[in-house]
Amino acid sequence: MQDLMNLEGATTEEKALFYRKTYGHVAGGVLVFILVEYLFLQSQTIVNFALSLLDGYLWLITLGGFMLVTHYAESVVAKSHDRNVQYLGYLLYIIAEAFIFVPLIYIAIAYANGPVLQQAAILTLSLFTGLSAVVLLTKKDFSFLRSIITIASFIALGLIVAGILFGFELGLWFSVGMVALAAGAILYQTSNLVHKYQSDQYVVAALGLFSALMLLFWYILRIFLSRD
Template sequence: MRYTEAHSSTHTSQAANKTLRNTYGLLSLTLLFSAFTAGVSMTMNFANMNIFVLLIGFYGLLFLTHKFKNSPLGILCVFALTGFMGLTLGPILSAYMSLPGGGSLIMTALGITGLSFLGLSAYALISKRDFSFLNGFITVGFFVLLFAVIAGIFIKMPALQIFISAGFALFSGAVILLQTNQIVRGGETNYILATVNLYVSLYNMFLSILSLLGMARDD
């Protein structure tokens, strides 16, 4: 009985390590590809994407990624999704680059995002605690932020914009912590879905931090 339990625990640990390696490997490649498409977008001077085109493109590619999550096509869908998000990032970065010291703002936001990701991932890997309690926080946070974003369309209040940006940063951090924890504990075995969740969280965290830095300078 003890041998069976030990064997099962070892197998789960090996599977978790494999999922973790595949996730981080694919995430690294998609981040590089996203940076490439963002650079193309900046070079070609793409305008900000229409909100409806953005939503249709994002959720359409996200749907395809989930549909083919257990197929090699799923990897292509991940690159299509992250490449598309890179294109949407280009005009935003171009706008910041046009500001005095905009380049340093972008690099600072990148640095904070990277350090936050490393810190949260390391904590989830080392502690191996059960962070499933964050599911409730993430669910509630999603609807709170959704209502705040809708309100922000009609109410132009700096305080509300700060709340939205700070809220997305915290929300993204919680998702990174929970997703990494689920991989470590064997709750997430699909590295394609794990990669997408981590990428979207990093994307949102970076934009949120960049927005907060810009607002701190009244830009």
């Protein structure tokens, strides 16, 4: 079936259509994220609840819950052949991302000096576009980054947990390292776009790219906030 063709054997037109669908779904995910985030921030109850979760063990539990939701959403999107189920999994992940971002974006809006949120968003989108372009134009295979990203993610998670348990700040250089990790994830996910996915897997591909984009945005925003 043509719909299940691997992209490495597809025509230029078929590849272009897959890329348009994938990045269209990433853009759609960003728009839904902005809408859900806006709605969350309009509720003082949700904002207060999200801020209360920043304290010690509660934030650790929140991160654990977010990881479970992320794993479930990714599994649903990757394994289901029902497009509606894939969209529901994608939407669930976007909502989870929007909630986890509530404290950070609230602080950026309420306490930061200058248009920090806008600056972080512009830099994030610029880096995302540039990194994606590198892969799409060169067609280089970055699949070797998978093991590096996995190991680095476990190390980062361990540092985050240790910071919460023992009450120390991870600091600016940790955020810089996480930006590098997110950049690697974008290269890896874009490489999968070129070399791994079949032409009907644009929702799966979009979720992978969206998650890397959100990770990049989180730590770029933290760096901008650390200047104040």
